[in-house]
Amino acid sequence: MSFQIECPECGCRPVGEFHFGGAVRERPEPAAGDHVWAEYVYTRPNIAGVQREWWFHRAACKQWFIASRDTRSNVMQPAQTPDSQEARG
């Protein structure tokens, strides 16, 4: 893994400066039931293709942002700051 990530604050930096936060997913409603919750808590999608995911620039600006990455090639689309999209979590 030696690709680079475009941080919205700091620009293009090596991936080692970032912390991967997993695919962007919808947190279930509190009453969604054990099955839905177990799925959310214990399984990860792990798709082969373009995926929206969280990245944290831990070594510099300490910002979380969402970027799309093709998991097959590690080619990334420009990142968005979380403010620019609807809230989730």
Place this chain on the structure above:
Amino acid sequence: MTDHNAPAAAGQFEFLYNGRPVRSAVGQTLAGALHAQDEHILSRSFKYHRPRGLFCCSGRCPNCLCTVDGEPNVRICITPAAPGMKVESQNAWPSPKFDLLAVLDRLQAFMPVGFYYKRMYKPRRAWPIWERVIRQIAGLGRIDRHNSGGRYEKLNLFADVAVIGGGWAGLHAALAAADAGADVVLIDEQPELGGHLRHDPDLAQDAWAGMLRQATDHAGVRVLTSSSAFGCYEENLLGIRQGNRLIRLRANQVIVTTGGWERPLVFENNDRPGVLLASAVQRLMHLEHCRFAGAAVVVTDNAQGYRAARQLVAAGTSVAAIVDVCPGPPEFAADIPVFRGHTVVAVRGSRHVAGVEIAPLAGGPSQSIACRWLVQAVGFTPASALLYQNGCQLTYDPACDHAVVVQYARGMHSAGAVNGTHDPHAAALEGRLAGLAAAATVRPHDVSLAALLADARRRLDDWQARRATCAAQYVAESPAKKKFVCLCEDVTEQDLCDAVAEGYANIETLKRYSTVCMGPCQGKMCQAAAIALCARETGRTIADTGVTTARPPEQPVPLGLLAGRAVRLALVRRTPIHDWHERAGAQLTDAGDWKRPRVYSSVEQEYDAVRCHAGLIDASTLGKFDFRGRGAAEFFEFMYPNRFANLSVGRVRYGVLCDEAGILLDDGTISRLQDDQFFLTTTTGNAAAIDSWFRWWLAARPGLDVRMTNVSGSYAAMNLAGPRSREILQPLADIDLANAAFPYLAAARCIVAGVPAVVLRLGFVGECSYEIHVPAQFGLAVWEAVLEAGHHAGIQPFGVEAQRLLRLEKKHLLPGIDTDALSNPLEAGLPFVVRLEKPDFIGRQALERAARRGPRQMLVGFRMPDGFAPEPSSLVIHDGRPCGRVTSSGYSPAAGAAVGLAWVPAAIARNGDTIQIQVDGRLLAAVVHDAPFYDPAGDKLRS
């Protein structure tokens, strides 16, 4: 052959070869010096201990591996000689010239391909013995455990364009890119630029010297010589070895102009010393000033062979014949007889070439020619490993008999011989085109560049000359046994045929079974022939046969290079009070990146001071966060399992953080300093993780009115604890500390020792205590002021060791020590922090399920009625089975016994239950103890 061609006696010196002094000159390689001294057997082969000599002279084969100054497997043909060097042969005893194990060569029939799979698997217990024997016989050098290989270092570089290979194409590429304004790094593994031009003077054009000067002088070109690019990783990160330095070069564009290496033919005894590649001969002649005494035969399919023959003649070697595999009538080239349509089928001579046998390809009787040297010039295998590594797609092209790029990976280009373009004119055009194309990507708006690029492309298209395709057949047809495909691993044609017949017909399985391509050269010398053979034996085309996967490193890399001193030097954090601790003689311990005092005087003394008088501990390493905003209380309600909306101003509350699986992440305190202002602490070790955790949830809920600032480094903190702490702190503070005014779990902003502070009334160690947070720059001053004020009361600084014991007596857990990635607060003895009546919080669903299910294991306190404290991680045994473990333990003066915390099954976790702890193989009884061991009612910390 001794000295008639040695360089001037000036700069001469000696090194030791197997204990014998060898004369050498500055600029010569070890191999060149040995050749000049007629030292031609340099090693013994891996399996059969056959004699081996110089073969490629370019660091691409296994034949010259020696141990140099204790470092094994050094290729002496690319290692400059230095005075006093100690060079030892490997895999030969007593010497490479006379090796007792050479008898193995006669036993070849007993070592068929895969022989250790076939012969040595039964009986099973014999394998360790066999293994030892095989390791003795086969193998490379020995590792000298006392030789660390010196110091290694790392360097990061950045460039617009990296050009790998400083040959004709590379020089053109680098200059074209640099002229177009790109910042270029030009990398070459040889000590000087030039590639094949350096040792093939007839190939070198007049323009060569000029190009070299331009490249070295150009302000836009940085030249790295003696540097081998061993890996090309994602997004054009290059791993480069330059001596003991690892260079990580990030380039926007990479131009691969690595050229190729010569491919050897496979015929009987093709591994005899005296059989060399033409470029090896040229290197020895032109770079090392060596000569070749006696007659030579050149086998070739291209112009390079004729050039090499002419150069040999010019240097005084008689060339007995040129064997040209391309068809045509016999003729003479410069008085040398040329046998067209012939190939070499065998070499005669047992320790060195004594003659060759050649035969017409069309069939017919063979004939012998006496000679001492057999020079092979039968074309090149492109050095395309770096292209493969970075994801370029290559396909075998029968027209040029090697793989060519059909699809480049992002930012990759190639030019010259690596593309199969050997003609200097064409290689120059290709290089220039690649350089311009790379520069154009870096400077996309340069219009003049676009014009230049179009021009270069047109010229290259115009150039129509194609290499006359008459590729030599790799493998001579003959029934002989000793035709080596893989020099590294001693794999013969017969071995490969057998392996294919046994079913290993896929090139990848053939490789793993026969070990072809798995030697020190990683297939550089044998891959092309192995594929050709596999194709022949399976009746497939070479394209269908495929290639084995190219992985970094392309050249061997010492582990020290990768492990060497990191660029990210280890971070050490010191608290603002650190120097004081050192002056006080504290023993320091690591806590994450921090250094913390472990103990100053003795744990007992420090313990006594806290329990009887007062103690002061530096707590600056805690994570500290400032939260503001009207949404903060609501945010904590969601983040923590317990309640925070009802926390009044001026109060502090303990809290644990869980993840969605209900696993306990960390604990700490939350103080409400004003209605919309909170001050949070986390443990030392989790500060960074919790910072990221909070930020993530905040990022995911951008609408909340919450602003978070990590003030961990901006505040120094200390905990003043003990029965006399109030009387010590009161004179320094501007608020009333009386118990009624500032009780247990009170929090306030105030002034301490003239400094603005946040003071929290906590009880981690079980006494009345004040956690004092002050701006970092005043940390030391306040620390000294408190100690001074407490002097008469017997205050003492205490370290983490005493703190651990003090809190253990209170059964206060340490996240990460007493808990792990399976611990939830319900089972960790903290059910009171989990408020399932709240509609939602992180981990609620998991904790609710866990509550429904009931505890499976519990973190409990235990007391050992007699006996000493079991080490943390000692096993808890139940019904003869391990079922839990001790997490903390120590001798508690308050309990008068050894006490501890342990995870045990819920069934035996009730107060008074007896558990068994394994200590040194014996089982010791311990009793589960629910209450704290010290001050069970908590009167002290409330007083």
